[in-house]
Amino acid sequence: xxxxxxxxxxxxxxxxxxxxxxxxLEYDLGSMLCIDGDFSVEKQDVQEExxxxxxxxxxLENTQLLLNKIFHLETSSEEAGVFVKLPHPTTKLPRTKxxxxxxxxxxxxxxxxxxxxxxxxxSRLVYDEEHGDWRPRYGSHKANNEINQWIIEKKDHEDxxxxxxxxxxLKNDKKKRVIQQRANQIQNTIRNEGGKITKSMNKxxxxxxxxxxxxxxxxxxxxxxxxxxxxxxxxxxxxDKKLSGEPVFKSRQRRKFQPNIQEDAGIERKRxxxxxxxxxxxxxxxxxxxxxxNRYLSMGRGSKKFRKNNARQGRKGGRGRGRGRGRx
Amino acid sequence: MEKKIRSHFGKRTKGVHRRRYKKKQPKVNETxxxxxxxxxxxxxxxxxxxLTDLYLITKPNAHKLTRKNDIVPFDDExxxxxxxxxxxxxxxxxxxxxxxxxxxxxxxxxxxxHLYDMVEFGVxxxxxxxxxxGETCVDGTKPLLIFNGDGFQFExxxxxxxxIFIDLFKGVVVQSILLTSLQKVISFTIYNDQILVRTYKxxxxxxxxxxxxxxxxxxxxxxxxxxxxxQIASSDLTKTATWVHPSLRPKKVKNxxxxxxxxxxxxxxxxxxxxxxxxxRKMKAFKKKKTNNRNNNYxx
Numbered sequence: 179x180x181x182x183x184x185x186x187x188x189x190x191x192x193x194x195x196x197x198x199x200x201x202x203l204e205y206d207l208g209s210m211l212c213i214d215g216d217f218s219v220e221k222q223d224v225q226e227e228x229x230x231x232x233x234x235x236x237x238l239e240n241t242q243l244l245l246n247k248i249f250h251l252e253t254s255s256e257e258a259g260v261f262v263k264l265p266h267p268t269t270k271l272p273r274t275k276x277x278x279x280x281x282x283x284x285x286x287x288x289x290x291x292x293x294x295x296x297x298x299x300x301s302r303l304v305y306d307e308e309h310g311d312w313r314p315r316y317g318s319h320k321a322n323n324e325i326n327q328w329i330i331e332k333k334d335h336e337d338x339x340x341x342x343x344x345x346x347x348l349k350n351d352k353k354k355r356v357i358q359q360r361a362n363q364i365q366n367t368i369r370n371e372g373g374k375i376t377k378s379m380n381k382x383x384x385x386x387x388x389x390x391x392x393x394x395x396x397x398x399x400x401x402x403x404x405x406x407x408x409x410x411x412x413x414x415x416x417x418d419k420k421l422s423g424e425p426v427f428k429s430r431q432r433r434k435f436q437p438n439i440q441e442d443a444g445i446e447r448k449r450x451x452x453x454x455x456x457x458x459x460x461x462x463x464x465x466x467x468x469x470x471x472n473r474y475l476s477m478g479r480g481s482k483k484f485r486k487n488n489a490r491q492g493r494k495g496g497r498g499r500g501r502g503r504g505r506x
Numbered sequence: 507m508e509k510k511i512r513s514h515f516g517k518r519t520k521g522v523h524r525r526r527y528k529k530k531q532p533k534v535n536e537t538x539x540x541x542x543x544x545x546x547x548x549x550x551x552x553x554x555x556x557l558t559d560l561y562l563i564t565k566p567n568a569h570k571l572t573r574k575n576d577i578v579p580f581d582d583e584x585x586x587x588x589x590x591x592x593x594x595x596x597x598x599x600x601x602x603x604x605x606x607x608x609x610x611x612x613x614x615x616x617x618x619x620h621l622y623d624m625v626e627f628g629v630x631x632x633x634x635x636x637x638x639x640g641e642t643c644v645d646g647t648k649p650l651l652i653f654n655g656d657g658f659q660f661e662x663x664x665x666x667x668x669x670i671f672i673d674l675f676k677g678v679v680v681q682s683i684l685l686t687s688l689q690k691v692i693s694f695t696i697y698n699d700q701i702l703v704r705t706y707k708x709x710x711x712x713x714x715x716x717x718x719x720x721x722x723x724x725x726x727x728x729x730x731x732x733x734x735x736x737q738i739a740s741s742d743l744t745k746t747a748t749w750v751h752p753s754l755r756p757k758k759v760k761n762x763x764x765x766x767x768x769x770x771x772x773x774x775x776x777x778x779x780x781x782x783x784x785x786x787r788k789m790k791a792f793k794k795k796k797t798n799n800r801n802n803n804y805x806x
Contacts, residue, residue, distance in 0.1 A: 195714075195720070209672055211650065213668075215656040218655065218656065219697050241650060241652060244650055245688065248688065249718070264680065266756040269672055272617050274616065274617065275536070
C-alpha cells in the first residue's frame with residue numbers, strides 16, 4: 179500500500195497555510211489589503227470557464243499570505259475573543275472634511291488654566307428648606323430664592339432714617355444684575371471677535387438686547403398695550419386729547435336686549451308671530467342646496483379659521499420638489 | 507458654539523438637533539466614510555441590482571436614495587455635492603443607463619463639500635448575492651482586499667481606482683480586529699482592460715502553524731468593470747486632503763530593536779566616567795591601614 183501519496187496530500191492540507199509561491203506581495207496590514215504585482219493573465223492564454231478558477235486560485239493564495247501576516251501581528255486576548263493589533267495603514271486616503279481648527283481659548287479658560295481651577299460638577303437640584311422640596315439650582319424657580327422672601331430682618335447697625343425698603347432693594351438689585359449680565363455678554367462677543375463689531379455679530383447682539391423683559395413685541399401686542407393705556411384714565415379716555423397719528427380703537431358697542439317681559443303684550447305677540455312666519459313660509463327656492471351640502475362636507479375647511487388652526491399639522495409642499503432632489 | 511448653532515438652524519438648537527449638528531462637525535480622526543447610493547435619470551435592472559448589492563456590502567455606513575435624480579455627474583457636480591453634504595457622505599455611487607453608456611456606474615469622493623475625484627465604469631456579467639446563493643457575512647464585516655495585477659502598482663489610473671475601492675469597501679477604520687471576523691474577501695483583478703471584482707467568504711480551519719488554512723466560497727456580488735471616464739484630483743488637493751494630523755501619525759520609536767532571540771534591545775549612552783573616583787565594591791583587605799607616623803607634620 180502506497181502511503182506516501184496519502185501522507186503527501188495530508189501534509190499539503192495541513193500546511194496549506196504555506197503556499198508554494200514566492201511572497202512578492204505589497205502589503206498594507208492597517209487597511210488589510212495586499213497587491214500582487216506578479217499576477218498577469220493574457221486573454222489568449224485562457225478559456226472563459228477557467229478564468230473564474232484562475233482568479234479564485236490566485237485570490238486564495240494571496241489571501242493565505244495576507245492572513246499569515248495578520249496572524250503574526252501582536253495579539254491580545256479579551257472577553258470577546260482574540261484581537262490582533264493592526265499597524266498604521268500606509269495607503270493615503272483623503273478625508274471627507276477639513277481638519278477642524280483648534281478652538282480659541284476664552285478669557286475664563288485662560289484664567290482657570292493659570293490658577294488651576296477645575297470645573298466641579300454641581301447637582302441640578304438643591305434642597306429648598308422653606309418649601310421642603312427639591313428645586314433647580316438656578317432659574318426663576320430656583321431654590322432658596324432671596325427675592326421671594328416674606329420677612330427680612332433689620333440688622334442692628336442699620337439706621338431707620340435713611341432706610342430703604344429691602345424688598346424693593348432686592349428687586350432693583352436683580353434688575354441691575356440682569357442689565358450688567360447683558361452688557362457683559364455683548365462685551366464678550368465683541369472681544370471674542372477681536373474688538374470690532376461685524377454684521378454677523380449684530381444679530382447676536384440684538385438677540386441679547388431683546389432677551390428677557392425686552393423681548394420684541396408683535397404689532398398686535400403693542401396695539402393691545404396702547405388700547406389699555408388709552409383707557410386707563412378716570413373717564414376711560416373719553417375726553418383725552420389724542421396725538422396726531424394716534425390710532426383710535428373701536429370700543430365695543432353695548433348690546434341692547436329687549437326686556438324679558440314686555441309691558442305691551444301686543445308687541446310680544448307680534449314679534450313671536452313674525453318669527454313663526456319666517457320659519458314656516460320661508461321660500462326654500464332661495465336655498466342653494468349645492469352650496470349648503472358642500473359646505474357641510476368640507477366642514478368649513480376653506481375658511482380662514484380652519485386653515486389657521488391646522489397650519490402646523492399640514493405638510494408644506496416643497497420637500498423634495500424640484501431638480502436634483504433625491505428623496506429617501 | 508451655541509450661537510453658531512442658532513444661526514445655522516434658526517430656532518432649533520436643543521436635543522436631537524444639537525446632537526445631529528455635533529455629529530456632522532469635522533473631527534480630527536475620521537473613522538467612518540458614509541457612502542451615498544443614487545440613481546440617474548434612467549436605470550437598468552442590472553444597475554439597480556448592483557446598487558442594492560453594493561449597499562448590502564457597505565451596509566451600516568451607507569445611505570440609499572430611492573428616487574431618480576436628474577444629474578449628469580461629469581457635466582454638473584453641484585447637485586451631487588449638495589446631496590453628499592446633506593446626507594453627510596464622503597463617497598457616492600451613482601448608477602444610470604443610457605444608450606451611449608449602458609449600465610453605467612460612477613464612483614466618486616467628496617472633500618470639503620466639493621467633488622474630489624470620480625471614475626466611471628461600465629458594468630457587465632453581474633452575479634448578485636441572491637443569484638449565487640452562497641453563505642453571507644454579517645453586516646459591517648471588514649473585508650480583506652486583494653488586488654491582482656501590476657497595473658495597481660504602476661499605472662496612475664489603476665492606482666486611483668484602487669484608492670477609491672479601498673475607500674469604498676474598507677469599512678470602519680479600527681486599530682485592532684477580532685481574528686474570527688476575517689470573513690470577507692474582495693478581489694480586484696486586471697484582465698483584458700477590465701477589472702474583475704469578485705467577493706468571497708473565507709473558511710478558516712486549524713493548521714499546524716500560527717495562521718489558519720483558508721478556503722474560499724463564492725458569495726457575491728461578482729461583476730466586471732470597464733473603465734470609461736476618469737477625473738483625478740489635482741496634486742494640491744490631494745496634498746491637503748490626505749494631510750494627517752500630527753497626533754494621528756505613527757509615533758517613531760527610536761533606539762528600540764529586537765535581537766534574534768526576541769529580546770528588546772536598546773542603547774544607553776553614559777557620559778564620560780572618571781575611573782579614578784568610581785564607587786566600586788569595597789573590600790576590607792584593600793583598605794589602607796593607618797600609618798603610625800608621629801613625624802608627620804601637617805602644619806606647614
